[in-house]
Amino acid sequence: MMSAEKPSNREPSAIAIRNLDKWYGTYHALRNVTLSVKPGERIVICGPSGSGKSTLIRCVNHLEEHQQGEIVVNGVTLNDSLKNIDAIRRDVGMVFQHFNLFPHLTVLENCALPQILSRGTPRKLAEERGMQLLERVRIPEQALKYPGQLSGGQQQRVAIARALCMSPKIMLFDEPTSALDPEMVKEVLDTMVALAEEGMTMIVVTHEMGFARRVADRVVFMDRGAIVESSAPDAFFDAPTHERTKSFLSQIVH
Amino acid sequence: MTSLSISHGHVAADMLPAREAPPIKRVPIVKMLFGDVMSAALTAGALVTVLALMPALKWGFVDATWATADPAACRAGGACWAFIGAKLRFILFGLYPPEEQWRPMMMMGLMVLMVLVSLSPALWGRKLVTAWLAGVAMMLGLMWGGFAGLPFVPTSQWGGLPVTLLLALLSLGCGFPFAVFLALGRRSSLPIPRFLSVGLIETIRGLPLVGLLFVASILLPLLLPPTWTIDKLGRTFAALTVFAAAYLAEVIRGGLQAIPSGQVEAAKALGIPHWKAIQHIVMPQAIQKVIPPLTNTAIVMVKNTSLVMIVGVFDMLSAGRSAAMDPVWPAPYREAYLFVGLIYFALCVAIAYYARWLELRVKAKDYR
Numbered sequence: 001m002m003s004a005e006k007p008s009n010r011e012p013s014a015i016a017i018r019n020l021d022k023w024y025g026t027y028h029a030l031r032n033v034t035l036s037v038k039p040g041e042r043i044v045i046c047g048p049s050g051s052g053k054s055t056l057i058r059c060v061n062h063l064e065e066h067q068q069g070e071i072v073v074n075g076v077t078l079n080d081s082l083k084n085i086d087a088i089r090r091d092v093g094m095v096f097q098h099f100n101l102f103p104h105l106t107v108l109e110n111c112a113l114p115q116i117l118s119r120g121t122p123r124k125l126a127e128e129r130g131m132q133l134l135e136r137v138r139i140p141e142q143a144l145k146y147p148g149q150l151s152g153g154q155q156q157r158v159a160i161a162r163a164l165c166m167s168p169k170i171m172l173f174d175e176p177t178s179a180l181d182p183e184m185v186k187e188v189l190d191t192m193v194a195l196a197e198e199g200m201t202m203i204v205v206t207h208e209m210g211f212a213r214r215v216a217d218r219v220v221f222m223d224r225g226a227i228v229e230s231s232a233p234d235a236f237f238d239a240p241t242h243e244r245t246k247s248f249l250s251q252i253v254h
Numbered sequence: 255m256t257s258l259s260i261s262h263g264h265v266a267a268d269m270l271p272a273r274e275a276p277p278i279k280r281v282p283i284v285k286m287l288f289g290d291v292m293s294a295a296l297t298a299g300a301l302v303t304v305l306a307l308m309p310a311l312k313w314g315f316v317d318a319t320w321a322t323a324d325p326a327a328c329r330a331g332g333a334c335w336a337f338i339g340a341k342l343r344f345i346l347f348g349l350y351p352p353e354e355q356w357r358p359m360m361m362m363g364l365m366v367l368m369v370l371v372s373l374s375p376a377l378w379g380r381k382l383v384t385a386w387l388a389g390v391a392m393m394l395g396l397m398w399g400g401f402a403g404l405p406f407v408p409t410s411q412w413g414g415l416p417v418t419l420l421l422a423l424l425s426l427g428c429g430f431p432f433a434v435f436l437a438l439g440r441r442s443s444l445p446i447p448r449f450l451s452v453g454l455i456e457t458i459r460g461l462p463l464v465g466l467l468f469v470a471s472i473l474l475p476l477l478l479p480p481t482w483t484i485d486k487l488g489r490t491f492a493a494l495t496v497f498a499a500a501y502l503a504e505v506i507r508g509g510l511q512a513i514p515s516g517q518v519e520a521a522k523a524l525g526i527p528h529w530k531a532i533q534h535i536v537m538p539q540a541i542q543k544v545i546p547p548l549t550n551t552a553i554v555m556v557k558n559t560s561l562v563m564i565v566g567v568f569d570m571l572s573a574g575r576s577a578a579m580d581p582v583w584p585a586p587y588r589e590a591y592l593f594v595g596l597i598y599f600a601l602c603v604a605i606a607y608y609a610r611w612l613e614l615r616v617k618a619k620d621y622r
Contacts, residue, residue, distance in 0.1 A: 100520035118525040
């Protein structure tokens with residue numbers, strides 16, 4: 001599968017997105033987006049709603065289909081080949097705004113069942129790994145409860161543990177704290193900071209600018225489907241170059 | 255600061271000691287029954303209804319003949335419950351040879367046992383399905399016989415409660431997996447499965463069950479080559495199965511529509527293959543969401559089995575009717591129908607209570 005990799009003259013990217021275009025019907029949702037993420041790099045994407053941030057990261061693991069341009073993840077090109085899509089999804093974990101835990105399964109089963117179904121991991125090993133990851137997000141005591149019995153922050157940490165159970169090389173976060181009550185945002189961000197400190201490659205769509213400043217290697221600002229500005233957090237927050245970025249920052253940073 | 259807040263809490267507790275809850279207000283019974291115009295009207299209406307029912311109660315209990323060996327003793331005017339006792343075996347087992355009636359009896363025992371074992375969802379799985387396949391084979395083997403010294407009994411001699419139970423259980427049991435595929439097919443993005451599912455569901459739903467039974471029992475033998483002889487009970491069972499499948503499919507489709515798209519997206523992002531995601535993530539949730547309408551369909555199907563009477567299958571209702579035709583007894587149709595009705599009622603209430611228990615179990619997981 002990796003033989004599909006073509007010789008690259010660029011430095012090896014974890015994710016290479018080139019000239020990506022996507023339409024929903026006639027609506028032009030992504031416009032000529034080019035973004036390269038190095039292994040271990042942490043990217044924060046921000047921008048007003050409808051700017052295409054979520055669409056962009058959902059294209060990376062093929063939850064959305066792009067029409068033009070190229071996405072290469074760890075050397076595998078994302079195209080119609082189911083084999084390639086599977087290979088990419090094996091490497092890429094995702095955390096959703098609304099957690100999307102499986103409500104009919106216990107927390108531990110949420111972590112174990114995907115390993116069993118997608119990799120054929122024996123149940124015992126899958127549960128052991130599930131417990132390890134639940135300990136890592138510091139909620140092993142909730143393992144036998146159902147998601148509906150947990151707080152939002154706890155559910156999102158389970159979702160992170162569930163994604164990590166699959167040993168992804170890259171993690172995508174789609175507004176992971178937007179659906180949380182304010183007092184629960186911190187516990188989820190702390191988990192994400194810990195993950196970043198371990199060297200995980202991350203793309204995070206979020207409006208948590210404190211997190212961006214602390215963790216991001218690069219902040220990308222999108223508007224109307226296009227990348228407007230992309231720079232290191234200090235430069236991004238202190239000296240934004242584009243008018244659109246300045247007005248966006250003035251509205252969300254106080 | 256800390257000590258201050260503690261002493262503050264202490265003071266507050268002293269000032270506002272716990273008090274006993276006020277006594278529950280009791281409404282005097284006369285006021286409850288005649289307090290206002292509405293209550294008075296309802297009370298009067300209820301009294302009139304009870305009085306109107308008195309002759310029925312007198313017929314059913316006071317004047318009833320409970321036990322007699324002599325059918326003529328039943329001509330006094332009250333209900334003839336002695337008839338039920340005398341004809342019990344016929345109503346329950348129909349024309350099944352009397353000396354072999356222990357076989358349907360054992361079959362029903364096995365069925366009840368298996369149903370009881372299957373009640374708890376904790377045991378649901380591949381093993382239980384295998385056990386049911388073996389169990390149903392044993393049930394049918396017991397009824398048919400023709401091996402191990404059991405005389406062969408053709409389905410034309412089967413009758414009564416075992417036929418009703420077998421038809422209800424098997425048409426629902428075989429219709430359910432069929433319905434799952436119809437529901438998935440109807441929601442499929444592939445045109446051929448979708449059109450086939452829509453076509454089948456709408457055709458079956460557009461036909462009355464009676465019509466379907468006639469097609470299966472009378473039209474089908476005329477259309478098929480004469481060498482293909484399918485048993486009448488088998489054809490009736492097939493008609494009930496497709497009928498149940500069409501209705502169950504629409505109920506399950508409703509459940510599938512209630513599953514948020516995020517569930518499938520999460521499964522995809524985790525690399526779970528499509529069909530496994532359907533089997534383990536989507537379908538269990540969809541079915542849990544539609545327990546009440548599934549119960550409804552199950553109850554309707556139990557009662558629908560009584561329609562097989564019109565194509566000449568000897569179910570419990572037919573057996574009750576035939577029993578009452580015996581000229582020795584004074585035409586005790588009311589008693590026969592009441593008795594048969596009571597059995598249907600017991601079956602349906604049992605299904606309803608089981609479904610309620612299942613729903614409470616699902617709610618106990620407290621998920622949103």
